[in-house]
Amino acid sequence: MFSLIILDCLMKLRKERTISAIYHLLTGKRSSQTLQDAHMYQLTGYFGLIKSLQRKEFNKCMERMVKNGLISIDNDGVGFPTKKGEDYLITNNQSNILEEFKGMEYEKFAELFSLRLLLLIQTITNKKAESTGFIALTDDKQAQLWVKQLYRKYRHELDQLVTGIYHDLHAFLSKLTDQQASLFVERLTGYEKIGLSKLQLANKYKMNILDIEVWLVYIYHKILTESIHEKDKYPYLTLALEGIMDQTFVTNSATVTYNMLQNGFTIDAIARSRRLKLNTIEDHIVEIAYMDPYFTIGNFVGEAEQKEMLKAIELLQTNRLKLIKTKLNDKFSYFQIRLVLAKHRLEDKGSM
Amino acid sequence: MNKTLEYYLEKYTGHNEFRTGQKEIITDVLEGKSCLGILPTGSGKSLCYQLPARVLNGLVVVVSPLISLMIDQVKQLKAEGFREAVALNSFLDYTEKQQVYHNLDQYKLVYVSPEMLQNPYFLQRLRKQSISLFVVDEAHCISQWGHEFRPDYLKLDTVIQDIGNPPVLALSATATPDVQKDIIKQLNCEQMVKHIHPMDRDNIAFVVKTVESDKYKLDYIAALLHSYQVPTMIYFSSRKWTEQAAEILRTHVPNLRIAFYHGGMEQTDRILIQQQFMNDQLDVICCTSAFGMGINKKNVRLVVHYHLPTQVESFIQEVGRAGRDGEASVNLLLSNENDQLLPKQLIETELPTHGQITMLMDYLRHLVESKELTIDESLVSTQFQFNETQWRFLKYQLEVHGMIKEDRLVQISSSDRKAIVNDIHLLVDKRKKLKLAKLTDLINWIHDKGCRRERLFLPFQEQVRPAKFQCCDHCGFSFEEWNPTITNKRITSDNWEDMLQSLFFQGEHHEKQTS
Numbered sequence: 001m002f003s004l005i006i007l008d009c010l011m012k013l014r015k016e017r018t019i020s021a022i023y024h025l026l027t028g029k030r031s032s033q034t035l036q037d038a039h040m041y042q043l044t045g046y047f048g049l050i051k052s053l054q055r056k057e058f059n060k061c062m063e064r065m066v067k068n069g070l071i072s073i074d075n076d077g078v079g080f081p082t083k084k085g086e087d088y089l090i091t092n093n094q095s096n097i098l099e100e101f102k103g104m105e106y107e108k109f110a111e112l113f114s115l116r117l118l119l120l121i122q123t124i125t126n127k128k129a130e131s132t133g134f135i136a137l138t139d140d141k142q143a144q145l146w147v148k149q150l151y152r153k154y155r156h157e158l159d160q161l162v163t164g165i166y167h168d169l170h171a172f173l174s175k176l177t178d179q180q181a182s183l184f185v186e187r188l189t190g191y192e193k194i195g196l197s198k199l200q201l202a203n204k205y206k207m208n209i210l211d212i213e214v215w216l217v218y219i220y221h222k223i224l225t226e227s228i229h230e231k232d233k234y235p236y237l238t239l240a241l242e243g244i245m246d247q248t249f250v251t252n253s254a255t256v257t258y259n260m261l262q263n264g265f266t267i268d269a270i271a272r273s274r275r276l277k278l279n280t281i282e283d284h285i286v287e288i289a290y291m292d293p294y295f296t297i298g299n300f301v302g303e304a305e306q307k308e309m310l311k312a313i314e315l316l317q318t319n320r321l322k323l324i325k326t327k328l329n330d331k332f333s334y335f336q337i338r339l340v341l342a343k344h345r346l347e348d349k350g351s352m
Numbered sequence: 353m354n355k356t357l358e359y360y361l362e363k364y365t366g367h368n369e370f371r372t373g374q375k376e377i378i379t380d381v382l383e384g385k386s387c388l389g390i391l392p393t394g395s396g397k398s399l400c401y402q403l404p405a406r407v408l409n410g411l412v413v414v415v416s417p418l419i420s421l422m423i424d425q426v427k428q429l430k431a432e433g434f435r436e437a438v439a440l441n442s443f444l445d446y447t448e449k450q451q452v453y454h455n456l457d458q459y460k461l462v463y464v465s466p467e468m469l470q471n472p473y474f475l476q477r478l479r480k481q482s483i484s485l486f487v488v489d490e491a492h493c494i495s496q497w498g499h500e501f502r503p504d505y506l507k508l509d510t511v512i513q514d515i516g517n518p519p520v521l522a523l524s525a526t527a528t529p530d531v532q533k534d535i536i537k538q539l540n541c542e543q544m545v546k547h548i549h550p551m552d553r554d555n556i557a558f559v560v561k562t563v564e565s566d567k568y569k570l571d572y573i574a575a576l577l578h579s580y581q582v583p584t585m586i587y588f589s590s591r592k593w594t595e596q597a598a599e600i601l602r603t604h605v606p607n608l609r610i611a612f613y614h615g616g617m618e619q620t621d622r623i624l625i626q627q628q629f630m631n632d633q634l635d636v637i638c639c640t641s642a643f644g645m646g647i648n649k650k651n652v653r654l655v656v657h658y659h660l661p662t663q664v665e666s667f668i669q670e671v672g673r674a675g676r677d678g679e680a681s682v683n684l685l686l687s688n689e690n691d692q693l694l695p696k697q698l699i700e701t702e703l704p705t706h707g708q709i710t711m712l713m714d715y716l717r718h719l720v721e722s723k724e725l726t727i728d729e730s731l732v733s734t735q736f737q738f739n740e741t742q743w744r745f746l747k748y749q750l751e752v753h754g755m756i757k758e759d760r761l762v763q764i765s766s767s768d769r770k771a772i773v774n775d776i777h778l779l780v781d782k783r784k785k786l787k788l789a790k791l792t793d794l795i796n797w798i799h800d801k802g803c804r805r806e807r808l809f810l811p812f813q814e815q816v817r818p819a820k821f822q823c824c825d826h827c828g829f830s831f832e833e834w835n836p837t838i839t840n841k842r843i844t845s846d847n848w849e850d851m852l853q854s855l856f857f858q859g860e861h862h863e864k865q866t867s
């Protein structure tokens with residue numbers, strides 16, 4: 001599974017980025033370069049999939065893929081799939097499993113959602129068994145608080161809650177393969193049943209630990225998608241979504257910039273009052289343009305200028321900033337070009 | 353107080369009687385007396401301050417050497433419903449620490465590392481609280497002659513004064529009479545009431561098995577585990593070894609559930625593995641000493657030492673994980689002629705070399721001469737390749753010799769500097785020698801022909817009790833006569849639907865349970 005993701009990334013990057021870009025993407029680096037790459041090359045789904053991924057581990061994996069003849073990496077560190085790699089990707093992604101990853105979309109709450117669910121299951125199964133002495137599997141304060149409140153609400157209908165979660169999970173897991181469902185259930189902790197660590201799962205299912213890692217994310221993203229879109233089908237799983245989908249932007253700092261823009265501040269004024277560099281504020285604005293479909297960039301680039309740039313981009317068939325800038329005789333700043341690219345992507349998506 | 357201590361014991365812990373030594377210590381502590389408590393591993397020393405913490409008004413401060421140990425204990429207390437307990441350590445981030453600082457008055461029990469107690473801001477907060485008891489757990493760490501060198505342990509007496517001289521309780525399971533004296537002296541607490549109990553464990557048999565070379569050790573263990581499928585801990589001296597051994601043993605004894613545990617693992621994985629072991633979901637743990645102090649699983653039947661620790665005290669601590677329910681348990685030490693190699697290496701790396709010290713002093717002189725009076729500790733550590741223990745040791749020495757005051761360098765004459773370098777060199781040599789001597793004690797114990805329990809515990813107490821079950825390999829131990837209860841493995845299905853059902857008490861499984 002992990003190699004599928006790498007292959008897909010390399011395909012979409014069209015040799016325009018080094019493999020480091022993939023590493024930053026997977027670990028969810030909050031730089032505007034990485035965010036922009038993610039959008040430009042339709043890789044948002046993989047953003048931040050394995051936050052804890054070590055560079056060394058990543059490199060080892062790349063080497064293994066090279067050795068297996070799936071990819072090649074040139075001297076500049078730019079990678080691309082071999083013919084064998086392309087075939088491998090096509091045969092293994094027939095049911096479009098890779099589309100299930102929603103890294104950037106869910107990045108703010110996937111983790112909290114899963115912690116809530118895991119802790120809830122641990123808590124209610126222990127309570128049902130009338131066991132009080134269990135050690136919480138997470139120290140996350142937000143998750144603990146939420147479980148406490150929910151439990152208080154349901155303490156007199158505990159059986160209903162336990163059965164409800166069970167049925168929702170069963171219905172959802174039935175849509176997965178047996179192996180995926182097993183991975184998920186083995187990882188759960190409950191009364192006198194402690195979940196397996198990722199390494200234990202890897203040993204038991206004879207998989208690489210990175211594969212385990214991404215399969216688990218895959219399953220959680222799928223639960224999220226299902227429970228967001230079919231709330232009625234999963235009334236109990238949906239409980240764990242409560243109040244966690246309100247934030248939209250990747251960086252909190254961008255949210256502040258966004259609010260100030262809405263209140264009529266200029267870029268200069270924001271930078272001055274927040275004591276940040278102009279560049280940083282510009283990064284925020286590009287990020288906002290990606291995230292908010294209703295954000296207008298007219299204040300920064302006029303309508304006609306936008307058209308001019310889009311034409312050039314189409315002509316060049318590339319998203320490379322430098323090429324675009326030169327083509328347009330340096331008439332526009334990088335900031336303006338990035339902004340148009342950001343906006344363009346959304347318009348494109350919107351007209352489909 | 354008008355209720356009996358037994359009333360509180362029952363109310364807060366559910367136990368219905370005190371174990372040896374507990375009641376006397378608790379009574380003294382509640383009367384405001386300072387105590388030294390020496391009790392065997394697993395005897396219930398924690399209760400001696402946890403119960404007072406609940407009964408007394410004010411805050412109980414516990415100094416504990418290992419972060420994982422503190423975190424475990426607080427988790428355990430919370431699980432038992434004691435919410436006013438917290439562990440303060442370097443793992444907490446800034447805001448979390450601030451939160452605890454500002455709400456100190458809402459806690460009744462706070463665990464801290466000795467290093468935390470050097471934080472001036474925290475001390476200032478502590479001074480504002482009424483401290484009802486100051487506890488030093490694993491108190492042998494204080495002693496110069498004890499476990500490892502932790503300079504901040506030596507400053508505890510000043511801390512105690514600083515926070516208003518509360519009563520002090522020092523606890524240990526491995527302190528020779530010399531160390532006991534040293535603890536009292538270091539804490540500056542001559543009036544301490546001593547509660548010294550024999551610390552030998554009469555339900556543990558000691559076995560040393562000599563094998564030709566390391567590679568036979570795992571074979572021996574595998575064969576043993578074939579016949580005795582009991583909860584087992586195997587100690588190694590390196591993280592890498594725990595991982596490799598777990599993998600090899602898994603192929604040799606496939607029907608056993610085997611995992612490894614060491615300090616380099618992710619926090620969540622550590623909790624999972626530890627909990628699985630506690631919950632009898634794992635049979636064998638290959639671990640470093642990070643899985644040691646404070647681990648409190650009742651039915652560990654077999655503790656194996658694949659590698660040696662560096663001294664008898666650590667050995668006793670690790671052995672002490674076995675048989676905490678009082679049943680017949682075994683410690684097996686695997687020995688060969690290279691026993692001392694790894695511990696020796698460890699000892700070497702704990703102290704800086706002469707060369708390192710001289711270079712550091714030159715560098716510091718440079719700094720002072722160029723009017724640069726602050727030290728970038730991480731820079732120094734990388735530049736001179738100090739590990740944490742080495743740097744901690746040196747920094748303390750620089751403080752003692754007046755070269756650092758309040759974290760700033762002090763100008764000194766070059767003749768003074770020479771004298772100091774010389775002093776530190778001598779001290780390093782002395783400590784190395786001492787540590788090697790302690791290692792030799794352990795090695796000698798292995799080769800001694802006498803009764804193992806007697807030889808092991810006599811330095812700590814006047815008399816060693818007779819063994820409750822088998823004694824040791826020199827008194828005729830044989831595995832054939834050891835009949836530990838085999839824990840029943842729950843049969844679990846590998847089918848996800850079955851697993852899910854039983855987790856949620858659904859379907860057949862549930863009906864069987866309730867009918």
Ligand SMILES: Nc1ncnc2c1ncn2[C@@H]1O[C@H](COP(=O)(O)OP(=O)(O)OP(=O)(O)O)[C@@H](O)[C@H]1O
Pocket residue numbers: 367368369370371374391392393394395396397398399525645646647648672676
């Ligand atoms: N009075 C009692 N009755 C029954 N069980 C007790 C009693 N006091 C303590 N225990 C239990 O004994 C076990 C060991 O206690 P504890 O961890 O405090 O030992 P310890 O002396 O600190 O050991 P170590 O030296 O290994 O740290 C715990 O499970 C505790 O619940």
Ligand SMILES: [Mg+2]
Pocket residue numbers: 397398489646
């Ligand atoms: Mg203890």
Ligand SMILES: [Zn+2]
Pocket residue numbers: 803804805806823824825826827
């Ligand atoms: Zn004997």
